[in-house]
Amino acid sequence: MTWLTWRQFRAQALTAISALAVFAVLLAATGPHLASLYATSGISGCQATSCEHLASNFLQQLYAAGTYWVLYLLGVVIILLAPALIGLFWGAPLIARELETGTSALAWNQSITRTRWLAVKLTLTGLGAMALTEGLSLMQAWWAAPIGRAVGHGAGGTNLAMGRFSSLVFATHGITPLGYAAFAFTLGVTAGALIRRTVPAMAVTLAIFAAAQIAMPLWIRPHLFPAHHTVIPVASLESISLQQGGLNGRSFALSAENLPGQPGAWLLSSGAVNAAGHPVSTTPAACTAQSVDNDTPAFLGCLDSHGIREAVSYQPTSRYWAFQWTEAAIYLALALALAGYCFRRLGRRLS
C-alpha cells in the first residue's frame, strides 16, 4: 500500500519537490548576500538608541534594491498558497478521483480494507504535505532572518518592516504552516469524499480554506487569549496615525502603531479616551485651531491637557509562541476531525 500511495502520488510529489528546489536555489543565491548586508549595516553591535535608526536604514536599503522585497513577497505568497494548492491537488483528488474513474472498485476489492487504504494514503500524503509547507517556511525564515532581526530592533517605515504578529508573517513563520497544510489537505480529501467529483471538490476546498484563512486573522486569532488593556498618555506615543476630519477639524481618530515599552507587541485596537475612560472622537473646541493648522505635536499636547489619553488593547510579544501553538493546534484538531469523518464515511460505503 505504501508503494501504491507513492506511485499514485509520484507526479504531484515530483512537481512539489522541483518547486521546492527552485525556491531553494533562489534563496541560496541571494541569502548570503543579504546576510552580509546585514553584517555591514552595523546593527549587530548597535547601541540601544541607534539600533532603531540603523535597522530602519537597513530595511530601506533592502527595499530600495528591489530584488529582496520581491523575493520576500514571493516567499510569503508561496508559503501562503502552498496549503491551498495541497488541498486542491493532493487532497481533493485522493478519494474523488478514484470514485470518478471507477478505480475505487479495483482498489477496494484487493485484500485491503478501505480503512487501511485511507489510513496509509492520509498519513503518508498528509505528512508529506506538512513537511513541504513547513520546509518552505523554514527556508524562508532562514533567508529572512536578517530582516526579522532588524524588525526586532524596532525598524519601521517600509513594507519590509512587518512585525511577527502581522497577518502575513504570522501565517508564514513558526509552526502555523504545518497546521494549515494538514487542514487544507484533509479538507480536500473530505470534500472529495462528499462531492465525489474532483473539480467541484477542488472549488469547494478552495472556497472553504480561503474563508478560514480570512476569518482566522480577522476574527479568531485576536481573541485566542484575553487581550491586555492599558491607557497611556497621548504624548508618549512614538508612532501614530492621526486622522482629522469633519468641518473645521471637529472629529479625529488617533491610533497607535506601536506601544512604547512593549516592542513587538501586537496592537489589536487603540483609540482616544477621555478622563472618564470613554471613547472620544470629537475634537475639543480649544484644540480645533491646532488641528486646522495640522500641527500634530501641539494638537496632541492640547488633547493631553484636556485629559484625553490613548487606550490600547494588545497582546504582549511574549505570547507569540502561545499563539502559534494554539493556532496550529486548532488547525490540527480540525484536520483530525475531518480525517475521522472521512474514515466513518468510507466505512458506511460511499457508492
Place this chain on the structure above:
Amino acid sequence: MTAVIETGSLGKRYRRLWALSDCTLSVPAGHVVGLVGPNGAGKTTLLSLATGNLLPTTGTIEVLGGRPAAGQAQLARVGYLAQDAPVYTGLSVAEHLRLGARLNPGWDAGLARSRVERLDLDTGQKAGTLSGGQRAQLALTLAVAKRPELLILDEPVASLDPLARREFLQDLMEATAEQGLSVVLSSHLVGDLERVCDYLIVLVGSRVRLAGPLEELLAGHHLLSGPRRDPRSLPDSMQVISASHTDVQSTLLVRTSGPVLDPAWMVSEVALEDLVLGYMSQATGRGRRNHLEVQR
C-alpha cells in the same frame, strides 16, 4: 454444498426508490451463476451488496459464510471485476501486477505472469492505452491471480467486440476449471450465458423472479402453442409465466413439473432467451417490447 451467497429478504433503497427488494437467495458453490435481467433491474446493486461496496437497507447477506468486505481475509476470498473493467490509466501493466502482489497476500505471481504472457500484453504499456478487451483481460488477471474462491463480475463483456468477448469468456472458463472457482456474472447478453452458466438468477424490477440450476429450469418450462385459450383455464399444476394471443391462437410459457398431456398443445422446449423474456414480460406486463439484448 455450502452456499457462496446467502441472502435473506435483502433490500436496498436509494432515497425513495428500492433498487432491490425482498431478495432471498441461496447460491450454491461450484457453479457459474448467471444473473440476468434488464438494465436497472438491480443486478449491479445485488453484486455491490455481495462485494461489500454497499450496505443493505434491510435484510441480510452472507458471502462465503462471512460478512462482505468484513476484513482482509474476507476480501482475499472474493475477486471482483466491475463494469467496464476500470484500471489505473497512468499505471503500466507491470505496475498493475505489482499492485496485485503488494495488496494481496494470496497473490500468485506465476499465474499472473503466465496469463499476461499468453495474452501478449506489453508489460510496460500504460493501461490507459490498452484496448477494451485487453483492459478486461488485465482486470480479470488481477481478480483471478489473487486466488479467490468466488469471482464476481458485473457485465464483464457488455462493451467488448465479439472476438474480445469470446476470448474473455474462454479465459474465464479456463480459470474457473483450473482453480475450481465459483463465479457470479451479470449480463444482459443471453447468448453468452447459455454456454457458460449452469445456475440462473432472473432479476426483473428489483425482484428475483427465478433462481435455480439452469438445466432444471429449462426442463421445467415449456412453450405451449395451440388454439386460443384463457390461461386461467389451465390446470393448477401448470404455472403460466407469460402468454400472448392472436385471435385464434395462444402461445404460453408455462412452468410445470409434470408432462403436458393435453394433445391440443404443441409443446416445445424452451431456450434461455425465451425463458428470460417470458419472465421479463411477466414482471413488466409488456409482451412485446423489452430491453434484453439477444446476441449470438
Place this chain on the structure above:
Amino acid sequence: MIEFHLDGRSGVAPYLQLIHQVRHALRLGLLREGDQLPKVKDVAAGLAINPNTVLKAYRELEYEGLAAARPGIGTFVTGTLGDGASLAAHGPLRRDLQRWLAKARGAGLDEESIEALFVSTFRSAREEDIA
C-alpha cells in the same frame, strides 16, 4: 487428441453433443483404448463453456464404461463401442431400412411424417426397453 465443437442451434444439450462426438470418434477409430480425452480445462476454454458441462459428459462416459478418470492426470478411453463399431458391417440392416423407406413413401407419407414416425417408434421402443 480429438477436438470438440458445439452446434448452438441443434437444440441438443452441450454435454450430450460432447458425448456423441466421443462416441463418433470411437466409432471412426480416431480414439482408441488408452487415448487421453482433452482436459476439462482445455475443453471449457476452447469452447467457452462451463467446466461442469464437460465434467458431466465425462462422467456419463465413465458410467457407460467408455472412459475412466485418473485423478490429477486426466480422463482416458477404456472401452470400445462393442463390435457394432463399424457401420460398414451392417449392410443387411441398411438394406432393410431402405426397403422400409420405400414402403413409407409409397404409403404417401412425406418426409416429415416419415421422420416423425421413425422417431416416435424409436423413442417408445427405447422406453419399453427401460421399463
